[in-house]
Amino acid sequence: MGQEKRAIMRYQKYMGYQKYQRYQKYLTFFRMRFLAGLQYRAAALAGIVTQFVWGLMELLMFRAFYQVNPNAFPMTREALASYIWLQQALLAIFMTWFLENEIFQTITDGGIAYELCRPTDLYDMWFFRSMANRLSKAVLRCIPILIVAAFLPAPYGIGLPSSLEAGLWFIITGFLGFLVVVAFCMLIYIITFFTYSPVGVRMVAISMVEFFAGSVIPLPFLPNGIRQLVELLPFASMQNVPLRVYSGDIAGVEIYARAALQLFWVIVLLWLGKRLTAVAVKRVVVQGG
Amino acid sequence: MIKVEHISKTFKVSRRSAGFSEAFKALFHRQYECIKALDDISFTIEEGEMVGYIGPNGAGKSSTIKVLSGILTPESGNCIINGRVPWKERTAHVNEIGVVFGQRSQLWWDVPVIDSFELLRDIYRIPKEVYNNNLEELVTLLNLEQLIRTPARQLSLGQRMRCEIAASLLHSPMILLLDEPTIGLDAVSKIAVRDFILERNRNHKTTVILTTHDMQDIETLTKRIILIGKGNILMDGNLEDIRKQFSTNKRLTVEYQGDHIDFCEGMTPVSSSNQLATFDIDLSKLNVSDAIAYISRQVDVNDISVDGPSIDEVVAKLYHQYQI
Numbered sequence: 001m002g003q004e005k006r007a008i009m010r011y012q013k014y015m016g017y018q019k020y021q022r023y024q025k026y027l028t029f030f031r032m033r034f035l036a037g038l039q040y041r042a043a044a045l046a047g048i049v050t051q052f053v054w055g056l057m058e059l060l061m062f063r064a065f066y067q068v069n070p071n072a073f074p075m076t077r078e079a080l081a082s083y084i085w086l087q088q089a090l091l092a093i094f095m096t097w098f099l100e101n102e103i104f105q106t107i108t109d110g111g112i113a114y115e116l117c118r119p120t121d122l123y124d125m126w127f128f129r130s131m132a133n134r135l136s137k138a139v140l141r142c143i144p145i146l147i148v149a150a151f152l153p154a155p156y157g158i159g160l161p162s163s164l165e166a167g168l169w170f171i172i173t174g175f176l177g178f179l180v181v182v183a184f185c186m187l188i189y190i191i192t193f194f195t196y197s198p199v200g201v202r203m204v205a206i207s208m209v210e211f212f213a214g215s216v217i218p219l220p221f222l223p224n225g226i227r228q229l230v231e232l233l234p235f236a237s238m239q240n241v242p243l244r245v246y247s248g249d250i251a252g253v254e255i256y257a258r259a260a261l262q263l264f265w266v267i268v269l270l271w272l273g274k275r276l277t278a279v280a281v282k283r284v285v286v287q288g289g
Numbered sequence: 290m291i292k293v294e295h296i297s298k299t300f301k302v303s304r305r306s307a308g309f310s311e312a313f314k315a316l317f318h319r320q321y322e323c324i325k326a327l328d329d330i331s332f333t334i335e336e337g338e339m340v341g342y343i344g345p346n347g348a349g350k351s352s353t354i355k356v357l358s359g360i361l362t363p364e365s366g367n368c369i370i371n372g373r374v375p376w377k378e379r380t381a382h383v384n385e386i387g388v389v390f391g392q393r394s395q396l397w398w399d400v401p402v403i404d405s406f407e408l409l410r411d412i413y414r415i416p417k418e419v420y421n422n423n424l425e426e427l428v429t430l431l432n433l434e435q436l437i438r439t440p441a442r443q444l445s446l447g448q449r450m451r452c453e454i455a456a457s458l459l460h461s462p463m464i465l466l467l468d469e470p471t472i473g474l475d476a477v478s479k480i481a482v483r484d485f486i487l488e489r490n491r492n493h494k495t496t497v498i499l500t501t502h503d504m505q506d507i508e509t510l511t512k513r514i515i516l517i518g519k520g521n522i523l524m525d526g527n528l529e530d531i532r533k534q535f536s537t538n539k540r541l542t543v544e545y546q547g548d549h550i551d552f553c554e555g556m557t558p559v560s561s562s563n564q565l566a567t568f569d570i571d572l573s574k575l576n577v578s579d580a581i582a583y584i585s586r587q588v589d590v591n592d593i594s595v596d597g598p599s600i601d602e603v604v605a606k607l608y609h610q611y612q613i
Contacts, residue, residue, distance in 0.1 A: 024411060024414070025411045025412045025414065028407075028408060028411035028412070029408065029411075029412075032397070032400070032404065032408055036397075036399060036400065039399070110393065111393055111394075112360075113355065113360055113388075113390055113393060114388075114390065114393060114394075114395040116358075116359065116360040116379070116383075117358055117359075117360065117383050117386075117388045117395075118383060118412055118413075119380040119381070119383050119384045119412065119413060120380070120412055121380070281379075282362050282376075283362070284360065284361070284362075285300065285361075286355060286360060286361070
């Protein structure tokens with residue numbers, strides 16, 4: 001027994017493994033979750049069809065706007081089409097309502113007991129798990145939607161990124177936006193520790209975010225005055241930035257400012273989430289005996 | 290090794306009666322009651338000891354296990370396990386303990402059990418050789434050969450529980466906390482699990498704390514029992530001593546040929562039918578051999594058996610005595 005323990009310790013010290021190993025377990029967790037997520041083929045197929053139809057409907061709606069008054073249109077129609085198709089293709093990455101019921105369940109039915117028996121940080125573990133879950137869903141769904149959208153005629157299809165630089169920044173701001181989304185969802189999970197039931201938090205958080213993040217209508221369509229304010233909120237650091245960078249709607253120096261704001265929100269949300277988790281774990285009640 | 294001192298934990302419980310109007314009232318004015326789940330609990334457990342932790346439902350058994358495993362933070366009191374306070378150094382602490390919650394599952398529902406094991410291997414950073422050795426030992430002892438390649442959702446409760454126990458031991462914990470590990474198991478699985486726990490304790494010097502309602506578990510596994518009721522430790526002692534203390538009666542079953550048996554003082558008839566009679570003997574008034582002699586003088590005895598009170602009866606008496 002003691003011998004085995006020592007063997008473990010020796011192993012951990014070996015080659016300064018400690019640091020690298022610290023994240024190894026989260027990566028394994030990521031891999032497991034990612035592979036599990038890939039299993040759901042039927043759900044993915046249903047998702048693809050829904051999102052494709054939804055994208056078409058949105059485009060038709062905006063077409064009607066455009067026909068009424070082309071001058072009042074705040075984006076080019078090509079930029080808007082790219083925005084909508086990317087949004088539909090990457091739904092699983094950027095939509096806050098893509099929450100994991102399993103995590104809520106763990107909190108509400110007391111499964112949390114086992115999660116707390118592990119030598120892992122609860123926040124980190126759930127963070128990686130959420131990322132993996134979203135990525136695995138997005139991987140299955142995005143390609144068919146993007147391929148079909150690429151073949152649609154001019155103002156309705158998706159084009160290539162406006163420049164190589166835009167493409168690169170799309171990836172960077174997309175990743176930052178992804179982190180903002182996951183960090184925000186972590187707050188929803190953690191608040192459940194205090195409210196015991198996720199229903200209320202979920203509803204309030206989601207309906208608020210959907211609007212302010214630009215998933216109902218892109219933020220440029222909001223009236224002046226309100227728009228400038230909304231752009232500063234963390235919700236505007238989610239899909240709003242990468243989807244507009246892609247088509248050149250946000251370009252030049254403005255990209256840096258937006259990316260910096262995204263980074264700011266990532267840090268704030270992570271900090272807040274970690275603090276709240278620490279408090280929640282102290283007062284955790286394992287429900288259901 | 291485990292030292293628990295004056296631990297208290299209170300839960301706030303909202304209560305209301307049934308019915309629509311009560312539910313409506315509770316919207317505006319909610320009544321809370323503070324339940325003392327643990328009230329000034331203290332005990333010490335040495336390395337390699339096996340302790341049975343018993344008490345009626347809601348006595349605070351599971352809460353104690355959760356405090357010991359670092360999940361719950363008590364309001365007051367202190368607890369040192371291997372030199373650490375569980376809830377303050379949770380991650381370091383849980384590396385050294387294995388926990389089984391009989392009514393929950395730690396296995397991933399959709400994937401084969403072996404995948405969950407490998408995830409645990411990475412989470413606990415178990416070196417390859419240690420993992421392989423442990424896995425082999427666990428698979429053989431708990432008979433998991435077939436089971437580990439099956440998804441957890443397709444296992445029966447008993448099969449799953451064996452896998453759960455294996456999962457808790459992959460990282461060679463020095464302390465094993467078992468919260469009702471035999472709940473819902475069939476006789477074969479129960480015996481397998483018990484034998485396994487015994488073996489683990491004998492060969493690995495694993496300290497085991499076990500809560501259960503199955504007194505057979507306690508009888509086969511532990512010498513020492515701690516009785517908890519309403520959040521208080523009522524008794525901490527040796528199982529045999531307690532049994533003696535409560536063994537004031539013996540039950541005698543006699544199969545005989547002859548008319549009928551007269552009773553003497555200290556014998557209480559329980560049942561008597563065709564050539565078969567059962568008596569309770571009060572040991573303070575009559576000893577067993579005298580009773581047998583007394584009976585065999587009257588009738589031809591074919592067969593006779595003497596039973597002490599079962600452990601279940603002893604415990605029921607204990608609960609009764611402490612009014613819990």
